[in-house]
Amino acid sequence: MVKAIEDVMPQIAFGGDYNPEQWDESVWLEDAKLMQEAGVNLVSVAIFSWSVIERKEGEFDFHWLDRVLDILHEHGVGVSLATATASPPAWLSKDYPEILAVQANGVPYQIGSRQHYSPNSKRFRYAVKRLVTEMANRYKDHPALKMWHINNEYACHLSECYSPESLEAFRDWLKERYETIEQLNQKWGTNFWSQRYNDWDEIQFPANLPTFYNPSQKLDYERFMNDAIFELYKIEKEVLRDVTPEVPVFTNFMYEFKPLNYFDWAKEMDLVTWDSYPDPREGKPYRHAMHHDLMRSLKNGQPFYLMEQVTSHVNWRDINLTKKPGEMRLWSYSTVARGGDGVMYFQWRQGRAGAEKFHGAMVPHSNDPNSRVYQEVKQLGQELKQLNGLAGAKGTAKVAIIFDWENWWAVEHEGKPHNKLSYLDQVYHYYQVCYEQNIAVDFVEPTGDLSNYQVVVAPMLYMIRNGEEKHLEEFVQHGGTLIVSFFSGIVDEQDHIHLGGYPAPLRNLLGMTVEEFAPMADNETNTIVSNGEISIVDTWADIIRLEGARAVAHFKENWYKGKPAVTVHRYGKGKSIYIGTNPATECLASFLTGIFQQSGVKAPLEAPKNVEIVERKKDHTTYLFILNHNDDPVTISLEPNKQYEDCLQNSSVSDQITVGGTDVTVIRF
Numbered sequence: 001m002v003k004a005i006e007d008v009m010p011q012i013a014f015g016g017d018y019n020p021e022q023w024d025e026s027v028w029l030e031d032a033k034l035m036q037e038a039g040v041n042l043v044s045v046a047i048f049s050w051s052v053i054e055r056k057e058g059e060f061d062f063h064w065l066d067r068v069l070d071i072l073h074e075h076g077v078g079v080s081l082a083t084a085t086a087s088p089p090a091w092l093s094k095d096y097p098e099i100l101a102v103q104a105n106g107v108p109y110q111i112g113s114r115q116h117y118s119p120n121s122k123r124f125r126y127a128v129k130r131l132v133t134e135m136a137n138r139y140k141d142h143p144a145l146k147m148w149h150i151n152n153e154y155a156c157h158l159s160e161c162y163s164p165e166s167l168e169a170f171r172d173w174l175k176e177r178y179e180t181i182e183q184l185n186q187k188w189g190t191n192f193w194s195q196r197y198n199d200w201d202e203i204q205f206p207a208n209l210p211t212f213y214n215p216s217q218k219l220d221y222e223r224f225m226n227d228a229i230f231e232l233y234k235i236e237k238e239v240l241r242d243v244t245p246e247v248p249v250f251t252n253f254m255y256e257f258k259p260l261n262y263f264d265w266a267k268e269m270d271l272v273t274w275d276s277y278p279d280p281r282e283g284k285p286y287r288h289a290m291h292h293d294l295m296r297s298l299k300n301g302q303p304f305y306l307m308e309q310v311t312s313h314v315n316w317r318d319i320n321l322t323k324k325p326g327e328m329r330l331w332s333y334s335t336v337a338r339g340g341d342g343v344m345y346f347q348w349r350q351g352r353a354g355a356e357k358f359h360g361a362m363v364p365h366s367n368d369p370n371s372r373v374y375q376e377v378k379q380l381g382q383e384l385k386q387l388n389g390l391a392g393a394k395g396t397a398k399v400a401i402i403f404d405w406e407n408w409w410a411v412e413h414e415g416k417p418h419n420k421l422s423y424l425d426q427v428y429h430y431y432q433v434c435y436e437q438n439i440a441v442d443f444v445e446p447t448g449d450l451s452n453y454q455v456v457v458a459p460m461l462y463m464i465r466n467g468e469e470k471h472l473e474e475f476v477q478h479g480g481t482l483i484v485s486f487f488s489g490i491v492d493e494q495d496h497i498h499l500g501g502y503p504a505p506l507r508n509l510l511g512m513t514v515e516e517f518a519p520m521a522d523n524e525t526n527t528i529v530s531n532g533e534i535s536i537v538d539t540w541a542d543i544i545r546l547e548g549a550r551a552v553a554h555f556k557e558n559w560y561k562g563k564p565a566v567t568v569h570r571y572g573k574g575k576s577i578y579i580g581t582n583p584a585t586e587c588l589a590s591f592l593t594g595i596f597q598q599s600g601v602k603a604p605l606e607a608p609k610n611v612e613i614v615e616r617k618k619d620h621t622t623y624l625f626i627l628n629h630n631d632d633p634v635t636i637s638l639e640p641n642k643q644y645e646d647c648l649q650n651s652s653v654s655d656q657i658t659v660g661g662t663d664v665t666v667i668r669f
Helices: 025-038 063-074 090-095 122-139 164-178 181-188 215-243 262-266 285-297 327-337 372-390 405-411 423-436 468-477 504-510 585-599
Strands: 013-018 042-045 054-056 078-082 145-149 252-254 273-275 304-308 340-345 399-402 441-444 455-458 481-485 512-517 525-530 533-546 550-555 564-571 574-579 581-583 611-618 621-628 634-637 644-646 651-653 656-659 663-668
Touching: 013 025, 013 304, 013 372, 025 063, 025 372, 042 063, 042 340, 063 078, 122 215, 164 181, 164 215, 181 215, 215 262, 215 405, 262 405, 285 304, 285 327, 285 423, 285 441, 327 340, 327 372, 327 611, 327 621, 327 663, 340 372, 372 611, 372 621, 399 423, 405 423, 423 441, 423 481, 423 585, 455 468, 455 585, 468 481, 468 504, 468 564, 468 574, 481 504, 481 585, 504 512, 504 564, 504 574, 512 564, 525 564, 525 581, 533 550, 533 564, 533 585, 574 585, 581 585, 611 634, 621 656, 656 663
Parallel strands: 013 042, 013 340, 042 078, 078 145, 252 273, 273 304, 304 340, 399 441, 399 455, 455 481, 481 574
Antiparallel strands: 512 533, 525 533, 525 550, 533 581, 550 564, 564 574, 611 621, 621 663, 634 656, 644 651, 644 663
């Protein structure tokens, strides 16, 4: 039985990627002492070490790694041991060129970077399984081993492969999914453009085509690549589970990452982990916060680890701004506030050579323990020790946003009424309002459990599979409030239109139908009026006919002037709301505020703009995070007649509390 994460790491995990193979052994002891001083208790080791572990085929050298793990353990630092499969060594590509991934134009990728392998290469899979088996048997009893880090950032650079082995695997995947070629023809709608197939061997990749691809085929290719890469992960997991059944396993996810269906992947993880690198130029902390909430939601609220962030600046943007003093600490506490039980960095020591030598680290090139960066790292590491009772605490959301990767893929395929629609931007649009009002949010799959929520938002749920509409109907029937945005309920899982009037699966639930779409040109806007208030909208307008719903906002301009823009429909004990356009943020905030008030959803405390307030609960204790993203101090009124404990200052607090600029307070009661 695999150990629970809180049993493996009962405190907040703090550390980062450690690459000792890039340094002489003389540096290793110094590293361990600096880690100890900074409060580091976990590091990821061997992520890119395949070429120094298996220098030639079948010849393994673990002596240097033995020494590193021994040193770390002696200094009280646990190890998240990577399987080293993230980048195959040069000898493997030279001896077996069939492992190389192939571009859509038929040209293979080359060695010299990373992640150049084809996930469907049988030789690559064999080599991976052999390496992981050797590592698992070598370190299964090592006391430093806390968890297994499988591969690294799957599909980050290469999410598609067009090799002969991938084509063979794609055809096999289709055979398993559809069983007969006639079934495939039906599901792909191949009578269009004379695309009908007589045999599986006639099927090619949706690539290098003279005009539009078949959207059903493209969607299946995306599903296939997700499954193929996922299979690589499961091959490694199977080996590790067999040799070390108690040790948790995971791989690290990424920010705004479209190619992999993380809800599916999370089911095979003992711990959700992810890497986050928000650009300081954005000035939009809600985007970073949203993905924390999404990662926490992937395993139904289980806390996650942030495996990578940067202390100062990255190296891969056009201009790599440095985080200002206090910013790294503030963003790290936002991680913890939203469910992070681990705060890790890439990387421990700033590299001297290679493509990432200018990427920031916990120990900078100066190697100066008095440097600003190391001192901020040290401060945070020591502070997090005061939050050890927090590990395992859960969030308190009463609002959920439906998020669906396959819907994301499908809605952004070509050939739409508006080909600049962004699924993620629509999700952000609704999330931003919640974030700015400090309304806690979970994310759920279309078939996820909605019973704990009072309000559920479905932004641009273009694809609705068979039965998903019943799930939403039940939620509303039992008293929930459902908000659906424009261009929802349009197609089935094959990207075929639901006939019967848009949005056919939701028509009864919403009490309305959309007769036509009216996309807006670039820079075109319209206005809507609701309760006498006029608001700007853009991007899209649905031409709505009411079928039991009532309009609460109307368009004020254009040929559809006077037509409904926003509708409300009573259904069972609850209600459904349809927003048939893209309202400005202020307008959307006004709509949602009223809905939250009617549903009894509210923030933990009132706060000024740019102050983030988040709760986590464990047993009978509530932890309240107050994060001030302003440069100036703010004063927050607390609940009257209640005593709080300031976790970072070890003092009692009541009535009100002042939080400095770019600072954080954690109180509990």
